[in-house]
Amino acid sequence: MSELPQIVKITKVQRETGEHHTLFFNFKAEAAPGQFLMVWIPGVDEKPISLSKISKEELAITVQCKGSWSKRVCGFESGTKIGVRGPYGNGFSTEGVKKAIIVAGGCGSAPLMPLVEKCLVEGIETKFILGAQNAKKLLFKKELIEKLGDNLYITTDDGSEGTKGFTTQTLEELLGKEKPDCVYSCGPEIMMKGVLDICQKKKIKSQLSLERYMRCGFGVCGQCVMDDLMVCKDGPVFSGKTLSESAEFGKLTRLKSGKEVSLKEFGDWRQC
Amino acid sequence: MLETDFCGLKMKNPTVLASGVMGCNAALLKRVAREGAGAVTMKSIGPKEKEGHKNPTVLEWEHGLINAVGLPTAGYKNAEKEFKELEKCKSPVIASIYGSSIEEFTEVAEGIIGFEPAMIEINISCPNTKREGQIFGTSPEVAAEVVKAVAEVCGKIPIMPKLTPQANNIAAVAAACEQAGANAICAINTLGPGMVIDADARKPVLANKFGGVSGPAIKPIALRCVYQIYEAVSVPILGLGGISNGRDAIEMAMAGATAIGVGSATFYRGIEAFKLISDEMKTWMKEQGVKSIKEIVGAAHD
Numbered sequence A: 001m002s003e004l005p006q007i008v009k010i011t012k013v014q015r016e017t018g019e020h021h022t023l024f025f026n027f028k029a030e031a032a033p034g035q036f037l038m039v040w041i042p043g044v045d046e047k048p049i050s051l052s053k054i055s056k057e058e059l060a061i062t063v064q065c066k067g068s069w070s071k072r073v074c075g076f077e078s079g080t081k082i083g084v085r086g087p088y089g090n091g092f093s094t095e096g097v098k099k100a101i102i103v104a105g106g107c108g109s110a111p112l113m114p115l116v117e118k119c120l121v122e123g124i125e126t127k128f129i130l131g132a133q134n135a136k137k138l139l140f141k142k143e144l145i146e147k148l149g150d151n152l153y154i155t156t157d158d159g160s161e162g163t164k165g166f167t168t169q170t171l172e173e174l175l176g177k178e179k180p181d182c183v184y185s186c187g188p189e190i191m192m193k194g195v196l197d198i199c200q201k202k203k204i205k206s207q208l209s210l211e212r213y214m215r216c217g218f219g220v221c222g223q224c225v226m227d228d229l230m231v232c233k234d235g236p237v238f239s240g241k242t243l244s245e246s247a248e249f250g251k252l253t254r255l256k257s258g259k260e261v262s263l264k265e266f267g268d269w270r271q272c
Numbered sequence B: 001m002l003e004t005d006f007c008g009l010k011m012k013n014p015t016v017l018a019s020g021v022m023g024c025n026a027a028l029l030k031r032v033a034r035e036g037a038g039a040v041t042m043k044s045i046g047p048k049e050k051e052g053h054k055n056p057t058v059l060e061w062e063h064g065l066i067n068a069v070g071l072p073t074a075g076y077k078n079a080e081k082e083f084k085e086l087e088k089c090k091s092p093v094i095a096s097i098y099g100s101s102i103e104e105f106t107e108v109a110e111g112i113i114g115f116e117p118a119m120i121e122i123n124i125s126c127p128n129t130k131r132e133g134q135i136f137g138t139s140p141e142v143a144a145e146v147v148k149a150v151a152e153v154c155g156k157i158p159i160m161p162k163l164t165p166q167a168n169n170i171a172a173v174a175a176a177c178e179q180a181g182a183n184a185i186c187a188i189n190t191l192g193p194g195m196v197i198d199a200d201a202r203k204p205v206l207a208n209k210f211g212g213v214s215g216p217a218i219k220p221i222a223l224r225c226v227y228q229i230y231e232a233v234s235v236p237i238l239g240l241g242g243i244s245n246g247r248d249a250i251e252m253a254m255a256g257a258t259a260i261g262v263g264s265a266t267f268y269r270g271i272e273a274f275k276l277i278s279d280e281m282k283t284w285m286k287e288q289g290v291k292s293i294k295e296i297v298g299a300a301h302d
């Protein structure tokens, strides 16, 4: 058995928001929430993408039609072939968790959807804070309402839906009233830095899913390094404890060349 | 038992992290040293910042890895912070340099000697660094020219050209390098280039189409190269290519390697590979009554 990409056919394309598409395909793999696949478009590029749906029959990824690679993927219909390898990375752990708060910003809700599923199956009391720039960009809102009802909290930067403001403000409010066993988060790193700071202050455990530019996906090339950790293999999910000791989290990332730059300089590097 | 003196580098064991594997930043190199590597090699540093190739760049096929990362580098001008942080590394640090002309090799060497790496590896074997379509390390004359030029700027820091198995006569290349001032020889870089095609996609998988082959598949070739080099030079050899376990490492030592590089094995065995390989070497040595690894270097020769 090799780890070369396997060509799979897309079985279904689901339009989520105007700019997010979910692609379903059959790929037999033992996958855990928070893990990712390296997704190859033959002749174009290969990128790490989190699994947004995990079931026995099929897997799915959700992409934002933003960069040139993603725009290409957003044009795909059922029947289109893509290459996938993985799943890679560690995934989220729910061990010992009875009560959870999940915080998603922008396209960060993608890897958190299988986690919601797992929490519900395991009977974990789950609250979900979903944030986006505006109402149109709230990814997986409908599904989350169906699954969580009143336990879904929506925030938008412009107030076009839910509470006007940031997810971190809602998190702070919730943590004023209750004490979950774990806060899970994925989204822009600046937001996650805020989530981490709040959790550290309140002494609540957290698990955050990170992203760095990757090449191999399996812990050899060292491209996706953050401090002495390889995001592809030691992560992409890290504990709040690990990240609170990090010199780079929330501050630095690396370009394809390996050159260190500030997150600001890198701009909006997070591509779904 | 495994203590090794390689060109003045004091190593707790002969394993060395191969260049380009986990070597992008100081913190991870230090972790590899903590995890048991006797010495660590930084990813090859070039003259100017370079992005490298598009993905896919690194793949595992059935019998090893294949890569065309394309020598991404922040460039020597951006290397200061990593070098400074590496001063606290538990194991000796080998810097690796590349260029696409003799001038570029010396420019990079000059740019980093101030940071005093324990040794400088000269990558004249990467398919990405060529002169007139030829990899520097395929010709004894050209290889010697590079080594001579770099030796002139490196002063007391030992230099070690890294050779390619593509050379028609790798022993002749090694001998020419020794003559030109090399203090050690490193062999081998990846083999090939090779290629992987996906039948269903009807396309090459690596974005660069071709890439260097490493891992278990190239071990017999690496052993043959080191064996031939050992007969041709008197400087010590860093032998690598497909070394995955203690027995492989022992065999590499017997071919003539004083230090033993480990790269692709980290895919199969993780960052623990260095400790595992060292422990397995010790087990074998105890069974065989070998007291020091020095006793077996070159043992396979008549």
Ligand SMILES: Cc1cc2nc3c(=O)[nH]c(=O)nc-3n(C[C@H](O)[C@H](O)[C@H](O)COP(=O)(O)O)c2cc1C
Residues within 6 Å of the ligand: A220, A221, B018, B019, B020, B021, B043, B044, B058, B065, B067, B069, B071, B096, B123, B126, B162, B188, B189, B190, B213, B214, B215, B216, B218, B240, B241, B242, B243, B261, B262, B263, B264, B265
């Ligand atoms: C992903 C990857 C990147 C590499 N990058 C470099 C590099 O930058 N410079 C270099 O001299 N060799 C590089 N190599 C070659 C290795 O250092 C080594 O010579 C080769 O892989 C054979 O050893 P192995 O079979 O133990 O991997 C790279 C190898 C791999 C797998």
